[in-house]
Amino acid sequence: xRSVAIGIFPGVQALDVAxxxxxxxxxxxxxxxxxxxxxxxxxxxxxxxxxxxxxxLFADLSCEDARERYDTALVxxxxxxxxxxxxxxxxxxxxxxAAKCERYGSICTGSFALGHAGLLDxxxxxxxxxxxxxxxxxxxxxxxxxxxxxxxxxxLVTSAGVTAGIDVALALVAEDHGPQVSLAxxxxxxxxxxxxxxxxxxxxxxxxxxxxxxxVSRVQAYVMEHVGAPLSVGKLAEVASMSERxxxxxxxxxxxxxxxxxxxxxxVDAARNALESSDKxxxxxxxxxxxxxxxxxxxxxxxxxxxxxxxxxxxxxxIS
Numbered sequence: 001x002r003s004v005a006i007g008i009f010p011g012v013q014a015l016d017v018a019x020x021x022x023x024x025x026x027x028x029x030x031x032x033x034x035x036x037x038x039x040x041x042x043x044x045x046x047x048x049x050x051x052x053x054x055x056x057l058f059a060d061l062s063c064e065d066a067r068e069r070y071d072t073a074l075v076x077x078x079x080x081x082x083x084x085x086x087x088x089x090x091x092x093x094x095x096x097x098a099a100k101c102e103r104y105g106s107i108c109t110g111s112f113a114l115g116h117a118g119l120l121d122x123x124x125x126x127x128x129x130x131x132x133x134x135x136x137x138x139x140x141x142x143x144x145x146x147x148x149x150x151x152x153x154x155x156l157v158t159s160a161g162v163t164a165g166i167d168v169a170l171a172l173v174a175e176d177h178g179p180q181v182s183l184a185x186x187x188x189x190x191x192x193x194x195x196x197x198x199x200x201x202x203x204x205x206x207x208x209x210x211x212x213x214x215x216v217s218r219v220q221a222y223v224m225e226h227v228g229a230p231l232s233v234g235k236l237a238e239v240a241s242m243s244e245r246x247x248x249x250x251x252x253x254x255x256x257x258x259x260x261x262x263x264x265x266x267x268v269d270a271a272r273n274a275l276e277s278s279d280k281x282x283x284x285x286x287x288x289x290x291x292x293x294x295x296x297x298x299x300x301x302x303x304x305x306x307x308x309x310x311x312x313x314x315x316x317x318x319i320s
Contacts, residue, residue: 001033001034001035001036001037001038002035002036002037002038002071002072002176003037003038003040003068003069003070003071003072004020004024004037004038004039004040004070004071004072004073004074005039005040005041005042005066005070005072005073005074005097006020006021006039006040006041006042006073006074006075006076007042007043007063007073007074007075007076007090007093007094007110007113008041008042008043008049008057008059008076009043009044009049009076009078009086009087009090010049010050011050011051011052011078011079011080012049012051012052012057012076012077012078013051013052013053013076013077013078013079013107013108013109013162014051014052014053014055014057015162015163015165016076016077016078016107016108016110016162016165017041017051017057017076017107019107019162019163019165019166019169020074020107020165020166020168020169021039021041022166022189023166023169023170023173023185023189024037024039024169024173025037025039026185026188026189027173027177027181027185029188030177030181030184030185031177031181035176035177040060040061040066040070041057041058041059041060041061042059042060042061042062042063042066042093043059043062043063043090044062044063044087044089044090045059045062046059046060046061046062046065047059051078052078052079052080062089063087063089063090063092063093064089066093066097067096069097069100069101070097070100070101071101071102071103072101072102072103072104072172073094073097073098073101073103073104073105074104074105074106074107074110075090075094075105075106075107075110075113075114076106076107076108076110076165077106077107077108077109077110077111077112077127077128077162078109078110079109081109081110081112081113082109082112082131082134082135082138085112085113085116086113086116090113091113091116091117094113094114094117094119095117095118095119098117098119098155101155102155103155103156103157103172104119104155104156104157105156105157105158105159105168106127106157106158106159107159107164107165107168108127108128108159108160108161108162108164108165109127109128109131111125111126111127111131111135111158112127112131112135112138114156114158115135115138115139115142119156120139120141120142120156120158121139121141121142122141122142122143123142123143123153123154123156124143124145124151124153125142125143125144125145125151125153125156125158126144126145126146126148126149126150126151126158126159126160127144127158127159127160127161128160128161128162129146129160129161130161132144132145132146133146133256148160148306149164149167149168150164150167150168150171152171157171157172166189170182170185170186173185214254215240215241215242215247215250216240216250216251216254216255218239218240219236219239219240219247219251219259220255220262220266222236222239223236223262223263223266224266224270227263227266227267227270227289227290228270228287228288228289228290229290230290231263231290233247233248233259233260236251236259236263247259263290264300264304265304267289267290267291267300268300268301268304268305270288270289270290271285271286271289271291271297271301271309272312274288274289275309275312275313276313282294282297282298282309282310285297285309286309294309297309
């Protein structure tokens with residue numbers, strides 16, 4: 001059997017655990033028993049563990065007893081992880097199993113536990129978009145990418161927020177048993193089958209300043225409403241009624257990115273929506289979303305999402 005261990009702790013996000021567990025458990029209905037998953041929940045102490053939503057999960061083994069070699073070892077996330085490091089025994093367990101297992105990783109903010117265990121150094125990783133800047137600051141040797149559902153870097157796999165745990169579990173099932181089994185499981189669970197790691201996890205709107213009356217917020221709204229128009233720094237500074245130099249400095253300070261970065265994200269987001277919801281030719285989508293040409297849009301998509309616009313449409317086209 002294929003062994004899967006998931007590290008949990010008091011305050012864990014229940015869905016970070018239940019989502020992947022259900023994917024692996026449901027897979028067992030589609031594969032021979034010799035290839036089925038044996039799932040073990042591990043915590044500092046065996047027994048009941050209260051999740052952040054108040055429900056109680058049950059840890060099969062303590063970290064001290066869960067010393068075997070697992071095929072896959074994951075650690076779930078929780079709202080408290082970005083604030084406080086997990087128990088030392090859980091960190092020690094992660095270090096131990098990561099050295100022995102075929103693949104290891106995290107779900108959502110479980111990435112912080114991996115960071116405290118020293119397992120993110122020099123690795124391309126992701127986490128929930130809201131916590132990604134803190135992850136990058138707290139663990140500067142990690143190569144944090146905000147715009148991915150999940151990332152596989154050799155044996156390490158990290159995923160974005162909450163339901164992305166389902167996506168990464170489906171991806172691991174596809175590795176183990178092939179895409180048809182993964183698709184069958186996704187259909188059984190009535191979930192999207194399956195979002196690739198390259199799909200963006202957030203809209204540019206999520207990076208808007210808190211003060212909606214600020215010039216930067218006004219510029220962001222203008223960009224979203226005129227995404228296909230020429231959007232030079234000079235034009236955006238004019239919208240903000242500021243000098244170019246002052247505008248660029250203020251925008252970075254409030255939005256956490258350059259005006260060019262925001263415009264490009266907005267155009268990618270608009271193109272994603274168009275590709276998901278329409279049959280427009282790629283060149284028309286590229287023109288409408290401000291890229292100018294399909295080739296330019298393809299370069300930006302490949303750099304930002306890891307997939308071409310055509311592949312993105314094939315994967316995420318909405319069926320009416």
